[in-house]
Amino acid sequence: MSGADINVVNCCKSFPVAQSDPVAVLKGVSFDLLAGHSLAITGASGSGKSTLLQILGAMEYPGSGEVFVNGRDITRLDQGARAEFRNREVGFIFQSHYLLPQLSALDNVLVPTWNSRRESDQHLARAHELLKRVGLESLARRLPGQLSGGERQRVAVARALIMEPALILADEPTGALDRTNSESLMDLLLEINSIERATLVLVTHSPFCAERMEREISLLDGVIVK
């Protein structure tokens, strides 16, 4: 696997507001990130960090502007190609783990493979390998309800990696964790960034997490201020 080169060009996004003018959240955001590198997105609550991350992951359309991932403008893909891009090239990690409660840790890791034509034993082998990498091999058969918060978030990381994404997008992945679990989750994300060469974009409120990334951009009033 190799990482994704990202070029965001003059990205704007507004949200409609009932009986009022739309609110401009992103007002011309541009940045580049080379494949395999890591970037923190910081800024106050409401500054548009999650919106930008969702645009990068083709979960939202920008109002205007372009988002090139390995040279392809993802804002111009049709619905099917967008879904394929999200599933094949992006690994998402959120503040909440969104694991399916009725499935074991192992089966949760395998969820993104459900639509895939690849051999299922290859996926199974990778799922086991990933659970081992996140230190949960012995807990593979447990349900999410039988895991701690930190362990659940590690399952979510393994799930994000199962399709060997070129781009990992993490939205405050340590937001619900204590300091020890936060630090080990950050170690894990950086290890994956360096071993798998996946490009890593991390939204965080934590200066400790931000400074562990190679670069940081900070949003204020819809633009990048650093």
Ligand SMILES: Nc1ncnc2c1ncn2[C@@H]1O[C@H](COP(=O)(O)OP(=O)(O)OP(=O)(O)O)[C@@H](O)[C@H]1O
């Ligand atoms: N679907 C939506 N419809 C309308 N407004 C929205 C929508 N999504 C986000 N917003 C608004 O856009 C602004 C930016 O939201 P966003 O979630 O990107 O902020 P954020 O920087 O991630 O904040 P936080 O740190 O609190 O997670 C906020 O004012 C929010 O209310």
Ligand SMILES: [Mg+2]
């Ligand atoms: Mg957010």
